[in-house]
Amino acid sequence: MAEVTEMFSAPLTFNWTLSYRCNFVCEHCYSRDEECPELAIQDIKRVVDILVEQQVPFINFGGGEPLIRKDLYEVAEYASKRGLNVSMNTNGWLLDEVAAQRLKDVGFKSVGISIDSSEASVHDAFRNMPGSYEKAVRGLDALRKVGLKSTMSSVISRINYQAFRELLDLAREHGVNQVYLHNFKCSGRGLKNREELDLTPAEWQAFYLEALAVKHQTDDLTISFDDPVIASLPEYQEKTMVKGSSCGKLSLHLRPNGDITPCGFIPVVVGNILKEDFEKIWFDSPVLKAMRAKEATGKCAGCSAFDDCQGGCTARAFATTGDFNQPDPHCWK
C-alpha cells in the first residue's frame, strides 16, 4: 500500500499504559522496572478528548496492571461514552465477578487475560505469584458469566512453546473465542531473562509452522499472531493492513504521563499528547518516519522476504542492536 500516512490520519489503536504499577513481577515483563509519573483523571479525560478528536477508534489499556488504578472504570466510561472502543489486558488477579460486571457496565468491549501455561504451577512460577493461574481462570469465568467478551493472551517462550495446544484447549474450556499467541519481546525483564526464555530462530520457525497448521485446522477459535517475522513463511497467507510491525503505523503507545512511544516495547518518546500537536507527531516524527520506511540492512539486504516482513519486529531489533533497521533476531532466514 501507499505510505501509511497517505491513508491514515491517525493510528487505529492506542495501547495505553495508565500506570506502570503492578502486583506481579513476571519473568518477561517489559515494564516492571519502568517508573513514570501518572496523569490525574482530568488530564486523562483530556487525552481521551484528543483521541476522539483525532478519530482514533480503539484504545487498549495495558500496563502495569490496569485494574490497579481505581479510576480505570471512570476513564473507560468516559471514553466509551465518547465513542471509543475500549478494551484492556489484565493479569486477572483483581478480576472477580463484581469487577467483571463493572467493566461491562462502563462499556468495555472486551477484556484479555494473560495466561502462559495450562499448568497452574508453571504459570504461577513464570508470574512469580502463587495462585495467579487460579485467579486468571476465575477471571475468564467471571467475564463469561457477565457476558463480556474475553480473549486470552499467551506470550510464547521456552516455558510453553511446545504446549500451546493445551493453552487453546484451556481457552475453549472457559468460553474464550480468541487467543493471542504473542511473540516474546526482548525488552525490560524480557531482555534480562532472554537466555532462559527466548527460543532460537530455528525453534521460532518450527513453532510458527506448527501453530499455523493448527490455526488452519481450527474453526472454533480465532488464533492470532502479532509477529511480523511470520510473514516470511510461505504458509502465512493472511492479508494484513500493513507490512512489517504495525507499531507506528496502525498503533501507538501512551505512557502514564502522556508521552507517546511507537509501541510499549520501544522506549523512544516521539512527543507528548498533552503538550504537542498530535498531527505533527503522527505525520512528522523522524522516528515514526524511520520505522515506516525501514531499510533492508545486514542479512535483510537482498532477502526475498523483506517486502513482506520488513525486517520483522522493529522492537526486537531495536532492543538488541539499538537500530530499527537491523534484522529481527528471531529471523530464521
Add this chain to the structure above:
Amino acid sequence: MNNPLRSPDIVWRVEKRRQAEVLKALEAGEDVDDSGTVILLQSGMMHQLNLVGGLIWQQCDGQQTLAAIAAELAREFSVEQEEVESDVDEFVTDLKERGWLING
C-alpha cells in the same frame, strides 16, 4: 423500515486528509475511483470505500431513504438524481449482502 443502516459491528472513520486530497484530484480531472477515503474495520480486516461509496456510507444512518441518499449525492456532484439512483441502489444492495449495511 428498509432504510440502509450501518452495521454496529463495523468500526469506521472518514480519512479527512485523504478525502481532501481525493477531492482535489477529482477537481483536476483525475480518476479517483480506486482511491479510498473511508475505512471500515471488521474482525481485524480493513476495507476501504472510495469517495462516492464513502459519501453514501456516511448517509446510511437508518433515517435516509435510498431516494434521499441519491438526492444528496446528486447535489454533491451537481448531477441529476436519476443519474445516480441506480449506483446508490447497487452499492447499498452489495453492502447489505456483505452484512455491512442492515435494514434500519
